[in-house]
Amino acid sequence: MIYEHKLFLDNLIEGLKLNEDLLGGAAAGSYITDEMDEFSDIDLVIAVNDESYEKVMKERLNIVNSFGELLSAFTGEHVGEPRLIICLYNNPLVHVDFKFVKFSDIAHRVEDFKILWEKDNCITNKMKEEAAIFPVPNIQWIEDRFWVWIHYGATKIGRGELFEAIEFISFLRQTVIGPLVLLKKEKQPKGVRKIEIDAPEFLDELINTVATYNKESVYYSLKNIILLYKNLRNDYIFDNFQPNIKAEDVATRYLEDIFINFI
Numbered sequence: 001m002i003y004e005h006k007l008f009l010d011n012l013i014e015g016l017k018l019n020e021d022l023l024g025g026a027a028a029g030s031y032i033t034d035e036m037d038e039f040s041d042i043d044l045v046i047a048v049n050d051e052s053y054e055k056v057m058k059e060r061l062n063i064v065n066s067f068g069e070l071l072s073a074f075t076g077e078h079v080g081e082p083r084l085i086i087c088l089y090n091n092p093l094v095h096v097d098f099k100f101v102k103f104s105d106i107a108h109r110v111e112d113f114k115i116l117w118e119k120d121n122c123i124t125n126k127m128k129e130e131a132a133i134f135p136v137p138n139i140q141w142i143e144d145r146f147w148v149w150i151h152y153g154a155t156k157i158g159r160g161e162l163f164e165a166i167e168f169i170s171f172l173r174q175t176v177i178g179p180l181v182l183l184k185k186e187k188q189p190k191g192v193r194k195i196e197i198d199a200p201e202f203l204d205e206l207i208n209t210v211a212t213y214n215k216e217s218v219y220y221s222l223k224n225i226i227l228l229y230k231n232l233r234n235d236y237i238f239d240n241f242q243p244n245i246k247a248e249d250v251a252t253r254y255l256e257d258i259f260i261n262f263i
Helices: 003-018 050-065 122-127 139-159 162-184 200-207 215-233 245-262
Strands: 022-028 042-048 069-076 081-090 094-102 114-118
Touching (some): 003 042, 003 094, 003 114, 042 050, 050 069, 050 094, 114 122, 139 215, 139 245, 162 200, 162 215
Antiparallel strands (some): 022 114
């Protein structure tokens, strides 16, 4: 573990012990796999006594302020997680994400985090109630949406909304391509995070999906997204899988029409 991370966590543990409403704290993410480096943030889960949860949620900005020299903090509604507090601390300078969770919900988790401190083994015992389940992509869910997404991207090229098209291709790489690549490598499907390290053999193909501010570049990036998706899709097809062949045909032909008429 990096010295700055250890220094912060040592201070955190002492702070947790002083708050009677908090039953323990655990680390998630790269801490679990001992892959933290000097650029890593710290992902923390804080177990809160159910009876005190509403009180803690109102006071959580003051609580995180007590753990160190807090430079800035804000809640995580923008990522769909209002329980989250995203923080930047100084001395040591470190990014820390706190998720405040009711103790009764602590067993509902996507990974087996490492407990930093707990009262009376309460988190350890609670986690035994159910196994961690990391969400994986559903290829039918993706297929049902993918060709609509391709049509949308093509319309952005045709209208000349290239910033939107480039951002949308990033969304497809993050939501579809990255997770499928990582699953193929038997890694957790966390978008494109660390994909250069976890799947280096896909690097050239992924680079070909990155567009510059140019209609032709955006067109070829979207074409390469399609090619990569179709190649990856073959690894995940199951017996009841229903490819949307008509939507695929219409959407891809529409993209070609955009190339012919607007580029």
